[in-house]
Amino acid sequence: MQSYSILAVAHDFVNVGLKKLLSLQNPLKIGPTRTFIALFALVAVVVADGPVLRSPEADAPIISQDADVFPDKYQYRYETGNGISASESGVLKNAGREDEALEVEGQNRYQAPDGTVYTLTYIANENGYQPQGAHLPVAPEPQPIPDYILRSIEYNRVHAPKTIDGQRR
Template sequence: MKLFLISCLVALAAADVSHIVKSADAGAQIVRQDVDVAPDQYQYAYETSNGISADEQGQLKGTGQEAAISAQGQYRYTSPEGETYNIQYVADENGFQPQGAHLPTPPPIPEAIIRSLEYNRAHPEQPSKP
């Protein structure tokens, strides 16, 4: 498991982020980088000279074949248009769940649908007899 965690961290560090880096930022330097890896948890953080930053904490949940990593963190970058984006996220058994002011959100559920669902929950369908 420790090898898996280290491999994930190396892959993240080597990931191609050129699609979010402006050409003027091609010479950006890493100004801060912290990594702490243990057998059942990890955390990392980095910041670059052009304002990109990220941090994440994760831990092993479960054991054996049912083991999985649950992580939470955030990252920040500036778009080519000059707008700063902040994303917070959780990644667990429910998938990657980002949150950010710029991300689209689903429309609210109409009141009639909510009432219908509540009615169905209160009046479950009875099994039919043959």
């Protein structure tokens, strides 16, 4: 049994099949729509067989890796040769109850192309995902409410619109 690569099949398709489809001796009378579909299929096959672009980071060796998984808890950690590391642990709280929740704590770290090392620590529990890291944006401090706004609020409170049966008039 012979094996053909996608490029060999595409080459045969162009040299034999497509030439017959487009020739004047074609009894099927292939029109422009079918020709377009055939050419599109050919391009798709050639593109699909092209080289896969991979980052050098994709082949980073695993330096260490550890994991323990149990029904009510787990933990894992790993470190790669390119400086990426991660660890996480989780525990099931209130198992079997209606308020059952998974509490997770973890950290990951990597080095950016510019050499900056980013570290992210997080907790995820019934209160949501709570990340922390020096690189994360921080909400600005609340500003005091200007006096003219406070006076306006007080005026509106004192001079509330009159209502009849709870409806403004």
